[in-house]
Structure formats: C-alpha cells, structure tokens
Amino acid sequence: MLSVNQVEKSYKKGGLFSGERQKVLSNISFECKQGECLGIIGESGSGKSTLGRLLLGIEKPDHGTILFEGKSVDDRKARLGNISAVFQDYTSSINPFYTVEQAMMEPLKLQGMVRQEAQIKIDLLLYQVGLNPSYRTKYPHELSGGEAQRVCIARAVSTEPKCIVLDEAISSLDGSVQIQVLELLKSLREIYNIGYIFITHDIQAASYICDRVMIIRNGQIEEMVKIEQLKDVQSAYARKLLQMIIT
Amino acid sequence: MKLFKLIWKDKLAAISLSIIAVTIIAGIFAPLFAPHDPAEVNMELRFAPSSWEYLLGNDHLGRCILSRLIYGIRPSVLWVFVALAISVGIGAILGFVAGYFRGKTDAFVMRVCDVMLSFPGYVMILAVIGILGVGLENILIAFVIMKWAWFARIIRTSVMQYAEADYVKFSKALGVSNIKIIMKHIVPVALPDVAVISSSSFGSMILQLSGFSFLGLGIQAPNAEWGMMLNEAREVMFSRPEIMLAPGLTIIIVVSAINFLSDSLQVALDPKLMTSKHKLQGQTVASSAKLQGKEVA
Numbered sequence A: 001m002l003s004v005n006q007v008e009k010s011y012k013k014g015g016l017f018s019g020e021r022q023k024v025l026s027n028i029s030f031e032c033k034q035g036e037c038l039g040i041i042g043e044s045g046s047g048k049s050t051l052g053r054l055l056l057g058i059e060k061p062d063h064g065t066i067l068f069e070g071k072s073v074d075d076r077k078a079r080l081g082n083i084s085a086v087f088q089d090y091t092s093s094i095n096p097f098y099t100v101e102q103a104m105m106e107p108l109k110l111q112g113m114v115r116q117e118a119q120i121k122i123d124l125l126l127y128q129v130g131l132n133p134s135y136r137t138k139y140p141h142e143l144s145g146g147e148a149q150r151v152c153i154a155r156a157v158s159t160e161p162k163c164i165v166l167d168e169a170i171s172s173l174d175g176s177v178q179i180q181v182l183e184l185l186k187s188l189r190e191i192y193n194i195g196y197i198f199i200t201h202d203i204q205a206a207s208y209i210c211d212r213v214m215i216i217r218n219g220q221i222e223e224m225v226k227i228e229q230l231k232d233v234q235s236a237y238a239r240k241l242l243q244m245i246i247t
Numbered sequence B: 001m002k003l004f005k006l007i008w009k010d011k012l013a014a015i016s017l018s019i020i021a022v023t024i025i026a027g028i029f030a031p032l033f034a035p036h037d038p039a040e041v042n043m044e045l046r047f048a049p050s051s052w053e054y055l056l057g058n059d060h061l062g063r064c065i066l067s068r069l070i071y072g073i074r075p076s077v078l079w080v081f082v083a084l085a086i087s088v089g090i091g092a093i094l095g096f097v098a099g100y101f102r103g104k105t106d107a108f109v110m111r112v113c114d115v116m117l118s119f120p121g122y123v124m125i126l127a128v129i130g131i132l133g134v135g136l137e138n139i140l141i142a143f144v145i146m147k148w149a150w151f152a153r154i155i156r157t158s159v160m161q162y163a164e165a166d167y168v169k170f171s172k173a174l175g176v177s178n179i180k181i182i183m184k185h186i187v188p189v190a191l192p193d194v195a196v197i198s199s200s201s202f203g204s205m206i207l208q209l210s211g212f213s214f215l216g217l218g219i220q221a222p223n224a225e226w227g228m229m230l231n232e233a234r235e236v237m238f239s240r241p242e243i244m245l246a247p248g249l250t251i252i253i254v255v256s257a258i259n260f261l262s263d264s265l266q267v268a269l270d271p272k273l274m275t276s277k278h279k280l281q282g283q284t285v286a287s288s289a290k291l292q293g294k295e296v297a
C-alpha cells in the first residue's frame, strides 16, 4: 500500500548564504502493507518525525519516491481521506478557536459528507474513543491531555483512512492513559482495518501494538524485524537499544 | 457578538469603545452633529468664552471650536484609519504569504521589508512630503509607504508560529488546499494579533498626523484638523491658553481610548476565554440570578 523508495532528505544548515546541508534521512526504503502496523523506533534526532512528515506528504523528499497505492503522496488528491495523522503535541493539534465538533467536522466535510450524516458519525466516533457526546461543544483548552488525544484519534479515523501516521501520539500521556489509548488504537484497527505507522522511541509501546518494527539510526534504517523476532535482532545497535529496556 | 460581550464586561474597554464609536459616527455625519459651519468666520466673537450657542467657545477668527473639532474627526481619525487599513492590508497579504509558504518568497519579501525599515521613518515621511508637496493625502500616502513593511514583518512572524501548529500539519496531511488552510486556520487565529498591533499603531498614527499638521505640513487652512487647531492655538498660547485645551484634550482622550481598547482586545481575543455553550448558559443563569438577588436586597 505504502512503498518508500530510496528516500533522502536534508535541511539547510545555518544562514541564508551558507550552502551547507545537514542530511537527516538517507537511503530509506520499505513497504507497508494494507492493515499492517509498522513501528518506527529511534533515538531523538534520528529523523523519525521528518520521515513521518514525508510520508504524510507535508514535505517533499529531495530524492526518491513515496508511493501510496501507486500514486505519489505529493498529490493532494491521492491523499484525500486515505492518509491521516495524530501528532505528539495534543495542545496544538486542535485549532484553539474550534470546538471538538468543528474540529472533527473538518475531515468529514472534506469528504463531502452532509452535515446530518456527519453529526451522527461524530457521535459514534466519540463513543468509540470513550467520550460522551457532551464533549462536542468543548474547546481544546477545556480537555485534558488524554481526552484531547482521543479526540485527535477520533478525528484521524473519521474518514476511515487506509493509513494513519502516529508521531509520538502517546508519548506525552501518562502510563495508564497510554495503555488505554493503545487499547483504543488496537480496537479501532479491528473495526476499520487501518494500517498504522507508529513512530515512537518507546520499544515497549511499539511491541505492544506493532506487527513489525523498523529501527532507525542517524537517518538510516538499521534493522527491520517482525515483532515475534524482536529478541534476536542482528545489529549491535538494536541489541543495545533492547538491552537498555530489559535492564 | 461574543467578543462584544467580553469587551463590554471590562468597564474601561466599554468606555473606550463608546468614545471611539461616538467619534466615528460624529465624524461620518459631521454636518448633522456640528452646530455651525466650521469655516464660518465671525470676528465679533473672537476668543469668545463658551456660551450656549458656541459650547466650546470661539477661536482667533471667531469660528466655532466644537464644530471644528467635529469636522476635524474626518482627517484626524477617519482618513488615518483608511491609511492604516491600506497599510495593514498590504502588510497582511505579504505577511501571510511569506509566513505560510516560507522559502524563497519569504526571503524575498523580508529583504524588501528590511530595506524599507532601514530608512528612518520620520525623515522619509518628510522626504515624501517634499516630493509630493504639502497636504493631507500626501502624508497619508507617505504613511502607507512607510508602514506596510513593519506590519508585514510582524504579521509574518505571528503567522509563522501558527503555521507550525499541528492542526495545520493535520489539515495539510488530509489534503486541504493551502488557500483553505490559510483562510480557515491561519487567518482566524492570527487575526487577534493583527487587530492588536493595528489598533496600537492607530493611536500613534493619529498622533503623528497631528504632529505633521501642527508643523503645517498636513491639511491646509481653512479645513479643520486637530493638530492644526493646536498650531493655531499656539500663537496665543500665553494670552489664551484655554484655546489649546479643546483640541489637546480631544487628541489625548481619543488616542488613550484606542490604546485601552487595544489592550483589552488582546485579552478578549484569547481563545482560552471561550467556553463551551453549556458552561456559558450556566454562567448567564447564575449572573442573572445574582442580578435578581441585588434587586431584592
């Protein structure tokens, strides 16, 4: 469904006239199948969020291609309703002037759903993420972190996309809420058969939900393993990462 | 409407808003409000004190000071507002484009702004007047030329910060078009900032225009303008200081009102003040209950 080919990305470093560029991602290639959950794990600064932005089509890669069902993700029309996202910072994930309802209405309207239908859908989605309909009229600053993140998840699944990129979606929540949200993601996946790209630096969370994980280091793929084989990873770096958790 | 209610709660802001509203209405319908012709010379009434017919007295040519103040609203406030609106408009368009699209557009617009801003403002306005000649229009043109870059710069900075927000990223990922994102997510959120900076510079522009008119560079006699009225009063500053009072106080009051309003606008436009409908209804019920309680007690 999603196929990434030889992707490279670099950012300009320093001022206006310095031509120096910092390479953030190099030679990234992988595939993600329909309904699969792929974890992307790496240290801070390894380029996970950058990769996430490229997958979402928000930024363009310098080289290489990212194809979604055969079409480039750069193409707005190809993405429309098929790809969605949940970000780490729930405080800025919802427009501060929008109510929960208005925020959730945006993707639905974009799909051309009529208002009444959308209203019913919003109620259903809120129920599915464990919020009651009274939340519709609340503003983002009136929500707790967990509630806001649930709204973001509900908004992301509302268009029944084929793929959702979750960039550290649970990292800023506390332990028990993290598990709740993970459970929620699991159950939604069963309902809608959505594929997740789960970006995190938390191997435990990744192993809880993912089918496969990709370990990324300094912008390069270090290793790609099935979750059942996570214990016998090959590369030294991956082993070291795992060891840090076990001890 | 909500915004209006919020401002109305703040006493000082409510007074300021009323003063500004009255000023604007009086300025637009000046012929209806002014008791006399502002240019009517009446030498017998030279420096006459206030009377029932001439509420604020008469100036050195026996003209009605109140009428001149009311007619002076047009150049001093309304035309300044037009100049402000044009320069904010230009600044906003460039600022939104530069702040949202970044990259080369941004670099180009900002370098042009840098160049514009590196001219000393007052000197440049004087230079423009020197080229175009004395007159209100020319000062206003000079204002627009000199101020848009400043607005563009500030609006761009504020837009940039909002364009980084995750809800913008989400909309982009969904496939919403850039124009729609700007109109739906960036403009409403950046509007409070724009309102605050433009209202705060409104006050200073009124002062500047009055300053230039005081120097005799602005509107020409016999038209009324607050700065020019001050200038005329200056000639008799020691023998009749009270003539300065009316235009001086008017300028101070109007500019202060604008500044107070801009301060409270900043507070009132904070999205954190918005509450969900349920709560708001609860509040209004509670407050009306309180009111009734007061009446009983």
Ligand SMILES: Nc1ncnc2c1ncn2[C@@H]1O[C@H](COP(=O)(O)OP(=O)(O)OP(=O)(O)O)[C@@H](O)[C@H]1O
Residues within 6 Å of the ligand: A011, A012, A024, A042, A043, A044, A045, A046, A047, A048, A049, A050, A051, A201
């Ligand atoms: N817009 C940008 N301009 C310049 N450099 C950038 C930009 N975005 C990211 N970088 C650089 O790219 C590198 C990778 O950043 P990225 O945000 O992808 O890391 P990350 O793996 O998501 O880290 P974290 O776990 O802390 O979120 C960093 O060194 C960062 O400085």
Ligand SMILES: [Mg+2]
Residues within 6 Å of the ligand: A048, A049, A050, A168
């Ligand atoms: Mg990141």
